[in-house]
Amino acid sequence: MVFTPSLRLLAVSLVALLDPVSAIWPAPQSFTKGNSSLYLHQNLKITYNGEPVRLSTSSSSFSFPHPPNNVCGPVGPGYEGLFTKTPAQQQLAYTADYPASSLSSKEIVTAGVSRALGSIFSKNFVPWMLQPRGKLSQFEPDVYKGQKWIKSLEIVQTTKDANTTIKPALAGEVSEEYNLTLSAEGDAKLTADSYIGVLHGLETFTQLFFQHSTGTSWYTPYAPVEIKDKPKFPHRGILLDVARTFMPVKNILRTIDGMAASKLNRLHVHVTDSQSWPLQIISMPEVAEKGAYHPTQTYSPADIENIQKYGALRGVQVYFEIDMPGHIGSVSLSHPDIIVAYNEWPYQWYCAEPPCGAFKLNDTKVDDFLGKLWDDLLPRVTPYSAYFHTGGDELNRNDSMLDEGIKSNDTEVLRPLLQKFVDKQHERIRKQGLTPLTWEEIPLEWNVDVGKDVVVQTWLGPDSVKNLTSKGHKVIDSNYNFWYLDCGRGQWLNFDNAAYAAFSPFLDWCNPYKGWRHVYSHDPVANLTEEEAKLVLGGEVAVWAESIDPITLDTIIWPRASVAGEVLWSGRIDPATGQNRTQLDAAPRLSELRERLVARGVQSSSVYMTWCTQDPTGKSCEYPLV
Amino acid sequence: MVFTPSLRLLAVSLVALLDPVSAIWPAPQSFTKGNSSLYLHQNLKITYNGEPVRLSTSSSSFSFPHPPNNVCGPVGPGYEGLFTKTPAQQQLAYTADYPASSLSSKEIVTAGVSRALGSIFSKNFVPWMLQPRGKLSQFEPDVYKGQKWIKSLEIVQTTKDANTTIKPALAGEVSEEYNLTLSAEGDAKLTADSYIGVLHGLETFTQLFFQHSTGTSWYTPYAPVEIKDKPKFPHRGILLDVARTFMPVKNILRTIDGMAASKLNRLHVHVTDSQSWPLQIISMPEVAEKGAYHPTQTYSPADIENIQKYGALRGVQVYFEIDMPGHIGSVSLSHPDIIVAYNEWPYQWYCAEPPCGAFKLNDTKVDDFLGKLWDDLLPRVTPYSAYFHTGGDELNRNDSMLDEGIKSNDTEVLRPLLQKFVDKQHERIRKQGLTPLTWEEIPLEWNVDVGKDVVVQTWLGPDSVKNLTSKGHKVIDSNYNFWYLDCGRGQWLNFDNAAYAAFSPFLDWCNPYKGWRHVYSHDPVANLTEEEAKLVLGGEVAVWAESIDPITLDTIIWPRASVAGEVLWSGRIDPATGQNRTQLDAAPRLSELRERLVARGVQSSSVYMTWCTQDPTGKSCEYPLV
Structure with missing residues (x-):
């Protein structure tokens, strides 16, 4: 048996600095990212095919999420944008309000945006368990200086949905492809053929963001980002x-x-x-x-x-x-x-x-x-x-x-x-x-x-x-x-x-x-x-x-x-x-x-x-x- | 290969009638039970070494349990008698109020009784999943006629605890034995050498009771009961x-x-x-x-x-x-x-x-x-x-x-x-x-x-x-x-x-x-x-x-x-x-x-x-x- 002193700890640290967290699951077909930090703001401007996405039925501005006080379990119902109910209640409300055939892509995408922002702002986590012990501060941006903000999220759906929007498709009939870019200057763009592609892209978008340990900021450390993605199997x-x-x-x-x-x-x-x-x-x-x-x-x-x-x-x-x-x-x-x-x-x-x-x-x-x-x-x-x-x-x-x-x-x-x-x-x-x-x-x-x-x-x-x-x-x-x-x-x-x-x-x-x-x-x-x-x-x-x-x-x-x-x-x-x-x-x-x-x-x-x-x-x- | 019509379903039903549910886990050393039903009432008279057990700090009578409205999860915090908090909060309250050395057996047993009644009245279940499909009514007593009630629970601890009640014991130093009887007339008696034996007996007591499908009654179908019990290993x-x-x-x-x-x-x-x-x-x-x-x-x-x-x-x-x-x-x-x-x-x-x-x-x-x-x-x-x-x-x-x-x-x-x-x-x-x-x-x-x-x-x-x-x-x-x-x-x-x-x-x-x-x-x-x-x-x-x-x-x-x-x-x-x-x-x-x-x-x-x-x-x- 040979006893060689190991350079392993050093090697591990170096690799860690190069690629701290790889982020997206499942892995996109193509993914490049940088190392600039950008914060997400509640006044983010979001458009869908050029029109503003309005996230509240009572107000056109996106209001800051306040989780309810009597939250149950480790994570409460949280903020759902359009909805103030649990997912189950929310679905029931949706069912009552909107017969399936009348749902437009815009309504489906709006709900998806609302869920995505809820995931980022209210159902997120501080990633200390994904960073070396005591080293979270080396991963997180400094919240007290030079915050750069994401200014806009532009969503473009390139093909029009059928009259009945929710049309159940056979395998491969609907494109699930999407492209997502986020510039170092804070402009995000999501492009997809179908509303399903848009929904996938929104899920990927949520995976770029962490909650800051100071509690009231949400950031991505990966700008600029460029993702081209589509599934191998339908x-x-x-x-x-x-x-x-x-x-x-x-x-x-x-x-x-x-x-x-x-x-x-x-x-x-x-x-x-x-x-x-x-x-x-x-x-x-x-x-x-x-x-x-x-x-x-x-x-x-x-x-x-x-x-x-x-x-x-x-x-x-x-x-x-x-x-x-x-x-x-x-x-x-x-x-x-x-x-x-x-x-x-x-x-x-x-x-x-x-x-x-x-x-x-x-x-x-x-x-x-x-x-x-x-x-x-x-x-x-x-x-x-x-x-x-x-x-x-x-x-x-x-x-x-x-x-x-x-x-x-x-x-x-x-x-x-x-x-x-x-x-x-x-x-x-x-x-x-x-x-x-x-x-x-x-x-x-x-x-x-x-x-x-x-x-x-x-x-x-x-x-x-x-x-x-x-x-x-x-x-x-x-x-x-x-x-x-x-x-x-x-x-x-x-x-x-x-x-x-x-x-x-x-x-x-x-x-x-x-x-x-x-x-x-x-x-x-x-x-x-x-x-x-x-x-x-x-x-x-x-x-x-x-x-x-x-x-x-x-x-x-x-x-x-x-x-x-x-x-x-x-x-x-x-x-x-x-x-x-x-x-x-x-x-x-x-x-x-x-x-x-x-x-x-x-x-x-x-x-x-x-x-x-x-x-x-x-x-x-x-x-x-x- | 031989194809014989089977009498199995009939046999299963017969056995089921003879021994519908065996109840206690772990199995007591000795356990006999009958098939008379008794209900448990909120005004149950409970004594410990001859003195009444008072279950509320604000009132001497046991008040009917009302689970809180905003219950979390499948089962809420429920009724805890002395306490209106979750088990964790309850323990913290207890810690704050009572240094360990000052806890008397009576206080420990009172808390145990409170938890036992909480388990029976607020954390119980309707046992339809333990009875043949659609046959729960054959197991449950008829709640609308001839209800017989348990009148009293007499708890007797036969040896006095040490001055410091919670004295951590080596294996076998403290008796965990208990005897529990419940007469067909509704008199329950729990005898044990130590407060730990009493606590075990109270757990067994809770296992005799089910919630009735009508929702507001709790019964045991097993009276009269006689249990002598002690552990094999300490x-x-x-x-x-x-x-x-x-x-x-x-x-x-x-x-x-x-x-x-x-x-x-x-x-x-x-x-x-x-x-x-x-x-x-x-x-x-x-x-x-x-x-x-x-x-x-x-x-x-x-x-x-x-x-x-x-x-x-x-x-x-x-x-x-x-x-x-x-x-x-x-x-x-x-x-x-x-x-x-x-x-x-x-x-x-x-x-x-x-x-x-x-x-x-x-x-x-x-x-x-x-x-x-x-x-x-x-x-x-x-x-x-x-x-x-x-x-x-x-x-x-x-x-x-x-x-x-x-x-x-x-x-x-x-x-x-x-x-x-x-x-x-x-x-x-x-x-x-x-x-x-x-x-x-x-x-x-x-x-x-x-x-x-x-x-x-x-x-x-x-x-x-x-x-x-x-x-x-x-x-x-x-x-x-x-x-x-x-x-x-x-x-x-x-x-x-x-x-x-x-x-x-x-x-x-x-x-x-x-x-x-x-x-x-x-x-x-x-x-x-x-x-x-x-x-x-x-x-x-x-x-x-x-x-x-x-x-x-x-x-x-x-x-x-x-x-x-x-x-x-x-x-x-x-x-x-x-x-x-x-x-x-x-x-x-x-x-x-x-x-x-x-x-x-x-x-x-x-x-x-x-x-x-x-x-x-x-x-x-x-x-x-x-």
Whole structure:
């Protein structure tokens, strides 16, 4: 063993001086910054396509934010510009005041500007934990001399929106690109093709600013700034299971807050499953009355619209999955005649987890039920969704053994029935103007033909992605070995003492836990040809809910969803180096994003301990190869 | 494969009717209950040793609880009887009003009664999630007819407390036993030897009651009740690391709330480490000034006393660890001359994780520093602690290679120096009336002799426990394979791309995550002789803080600390069966405890999804052996 005195501390300090904080998450495609400080003033002049943005309904001037006195929790509702309510209340107010179709881009952008200024002035943080211990003053500008101010923010949207502004788009249909510049003289300009690009640019703008330790100033140390940015993948999402464990509306809205901050743009709500059916269906109230865990654990039509509209205003398209023909047992509680194998035992013979339950595959009553369901539900979601997900994962052949009309588990018998079932439902979904999504088992395990318009969601890994894209299918990737965020926290099943020896230490099926570094290392297009890669629309992290609930939700999702978000927005490869992005580059920026999420009320887990975050190079906590 | 129709649903329902909810966590040593319902009334007559317990400072009658209107979060501060403030504020008020030595048992018990009634009336829950879907009405009594009321709660403490009521006790010195009876006629009686026994009994009392779905009634469905209870192990604790990540006082107090609810009685605060020194030392302010992450991340002497007193009032003894001679690098920031190898690199040569840093082992300046430290700190903690932990884990021999006074990593050279160091510090700690604790490496790895009064904390497993107890040492067990609660959530170190292949998927050293079922399966006295087992005082779950912080703290600790708590209070073996306690028995009771923790403001993770909790037998989510 050799004992060499190390120059490491000195080296760390030098690097720290060169690049104190790298700022933006996800990394922009192109980003240059300087080292001049500029302050943001409450009288900032903001224009949208040449017209002044008026931030208060009662006054045309932007008034200084005063957080309410009775703030709850670590960070209160804070200043929202147009709104003085919590995000949930704000959304409800918006819903009441403005039907979706009447919202203009100007109104959406105005709300976005208001949120951005609220994030900067009222939901910000003093970054002492991102700077070397006791050295914050070397990062912060001197607030007492020579303050230079940002004078204006000019927002230009280069294409006009459609008549119905909130038009749910398919992947790639709407440009999300934006350019953001901030001159050393204090002129900021944000240009984008669409209002969604403007919203992304505003999020980036907020990430330039910190609260000063003196408390009443907000500054960026990075002027001049020049950012050109656009996403690598058009579909960047979270799958949220609200059927195994119900998630209240406010938790879903807070999830959307975190998504907007991370430039994630798709919230896939897995809204029903065999365990519960929380979705109120107006024409069939019995389904949720019997199928929900409790009357308080349901989503009313107004809840659904509020969630979708809240997302749409933040650039997040919310779409729903009703998983079928498996994973639908809860319908048995109201319509037992159309379900087989509900809660059959031992469950392993009939499904992946209790309770089992699947639609009968050859029964017109199933078709009648679904016709009624689609007619009721689909027109309500189409104003905000371009997609509808019909599930299709983990259908167990044995279910049909118990189906009096089939009594077979022979794939040759079942496949044509499943083909007919899928064709019928997808056609109905298309008729409502929606594009179907399906899990990979439908085309890959069952060899069911689905149209090329259908987006196939994979979870079983890169072979599935390759297989599907080589056949010309559009794919979104949710590789369970990397992007299943609920994994690795232990079994949720009970084991009798007789099973002890075989199952100790009671790991879950997708153990281990996917730490953020592992999440970050996944590239959905690795080992694909260029043609195949073009068909990968993006991916979704999955948040299944056997073992999580509203209390743990935020800590499970964040910051890991943002980590996948950077892979999907910026790409796994850093264009500057041509190499995979490194943990060393990511950790300090992610630590900063995490503080911003927390300041905005999203209860994100930490990236690593303060000892590590206080080294902006990340090197103090790098594993040294010896 | 055989397809047999199953009688399981019927069987489940029958069992559910027989034993709808088992209630108490941890399981009492003896517990019989009936099926008569009794309501609790605000005019309940409560006596302590024959005298009425007066619950309001302004009035002698117990007034109906009105939760404040501007409640924050899912559950507000609620009713606290004597107090109208949050638990933290309440403790501060108590500290200001009552010096510890003047607190009588009556005052402590009165506060305990007040908290118990607050838990029942204001921090309770409607147990629909613990009953079959839609069947809550079969569990709840009919609130509109024939209400029977609990008339009185008679509390009897059979031994008189010492003059100084809060006298910190060694393991086993104070009886924690209690008996609780509730007659079908509504007479409740709680008997205990000590006020700590009374506090435990009051916690059990709260667990008998639910809120009625009609909202304004609170009932127990279990009368008549007879409970005889006492702990198996006298030391039932949590080790909380507040040095790697600072935990604010309020989070520590909330942790104590959860401990009291679970009958855990020792909070071991690992208050310093190489990463930071948050502990203010009056005579050496520079240590925390330089050693803390930030001026806001320190504990003042008042903070320390508040934390200890808050615990003492709830039956939780708070004691501190200053880890040495390793794990002390942060002292280098104020006293560089007494530390070697601070932040040396590559860290693997000098310590277990960055930054390294150890006391010089043969330097009188270290002794001077520690003399000053002990004189300052120890008199401040002795009113509430019987113990002080001097650490001693993971000392790396190579540190002394860099020590100019030693320049050796030879154990034969280092062992006598370490012996002298440990002897000196332990003797100083004994002189202040405290009993030293040490990590197992001191006696086992270094063969340093420690007195038989010293309690040795093990973390490396059953061989260490056997080894130490066979030599006559008292032991507390923190087996890292079972009871390290922060494990299994991924690496916190950054890995360069060059290290990618070797370290993907970036698991931490003590992977996997210890799910509650695994935590529950650990018996600290397994495979010991009777004599050896007697020396095991109990155990502690460990909450190290490289990867957690105030946001994740509760979800990491709870409910798993309560799970270890049942092993330590009730024993791994169920005396009724002579077998290990089962997950099937535990899961429904733990699910209930979890709801109580959440209702009291402790953000516990869930036990499993609602589908599972809604079967009070736990069988719907049992893994069937096929």
